[in-house]
Amino acid sequence: MDLITVTREEGVKFQVRIRDHVFTTDMGKHEGGTDGGPAPVEFLGAAAGACLATMVQSYCDSRGYTDGDVSVSLTLELAPNPNRVAGFILDVELPADVPDGDREKLKKMALQMPVPATLRGRPRVDIEMM
Amino acid sequence: MEMVELGGKQVEIDEDGFIQDPDIWDEAVALSLAKTEGVDELTDNHWKLVNYLREYYLEYNMAPMIRKLCKQTGFSLKEVYDLFPSGPAKGACKVAGLPKPTGCV
Numbered sequence: 001m002d003l004i005t006v007t008r009e010e011g012v013k014f015q016v017r018i019r020d021h022v023f024t025t026d027m028g029k030h031e032g033g034t035d036g037g038p039a040p041v042e043f044l045g046a047a048a049g050a051c052l053a054t055m056v057q058s059y060c061d062s063r064g065y066t067d068g069d070v071s072v073s074l075t076l077e078l079a080p081n082p083n084r085v086a087g088f089i090l091d092v093e094l095p096a097d098v099p100d101g102d103r104e105k106l107k108k109m110a111l112q113m114p115v116p117a118t119l120r121g122r123p124r125v126d127i128e129m130m
Numbered sequence: 131m132e133m134v135e136l137g138g139k140q141v142e143i144d145e146d147g148f149i150q151d152p153d154i155w156d157e158a159v160a161l162s163l164a165k166t167e168g169v170d171e172l173t174d175n176h177w178k179l180v181n182y183l184r185e186y187y188l189e190y191n192m193a194p195m196i197r198k199l200c201k202q203t204g205f206s207l208k209e210v211y212d213l214f215p216s217g218p219a220k221g222a223c224k225v226a227g228l229p230k231p232t233g234c235v
Contacts, residue, residue, distance in 0.1 A: 030146075073206070073207045073208040073211070074207065075196060075207060075211075075217065075218075077195065077196060087195070087196075089196045089197055089200075089207060090207075091200075091206050091207040091208065
């Protein structure tokens with residue numbers, strides 16, 4: 001796993017660097033930011049959606065299901081005290097030629113994919129203040 | 131809190147524009163609220179969502195979870211966002227006159 005670094009640009013806008021990939025995160029205008037990029041929690045949702053899309057597309061490609069591409073629409077349910085994500089709601093659009101039997105199988109497989117499985121498994125979060 | 135005119139009535143709203151008294155809601159208020167969310171016209175599909183949200187709220191005193199909203203109305207998540215671009219909570223619940231939900235985005 002490569003190192004991920006997060007450095008400040010201005011305000012609550014931060015630059016995230018992973019290898020040679022750089023992107024920006026910021027809070028919305030009502031949350032003290034400038035909406036200069038997705039909020040961190042939105043990246044969390046994006047990670048879940050991208051993981052699912054990647055794995056399901058690979059499955060469909062390997063089975064020759066080619067009548068359309070995989071796409072994912074998702075949103076988050078938030079909960080207060082403490083503010084957190086209470087749920088990830090994901091709709092996965094499949095190629096039209098995926099048989100019904102595979103749809104159910106894919107739904108079960110999706111929960112075992114890296115990001116969904118990580119979220120469901122409540123990973124350890126180890127923080128040190130330097 | 132501030133008072134604004136919605137649907138020809140003086141209505142108290144919170145800092146996010148949600149009305150504070152669900153009983154003051156009517157279709158004219160809904161249309162005014164929709165305009166604040168960038169929705170200029172409420173179609174039958176908008177009303178299907180709005181009416182489901184109101185009926186659920188009046189029965190359970192809370193907004194439904196998003197998946198339940200989708201299943202009960204028959205809309206996919208993407209279709210809900212097509213109707214209310216600011217989402218089921220910030221958009222649809224606001225237009226339905228519900229208090230700001232804590233359970234969804």
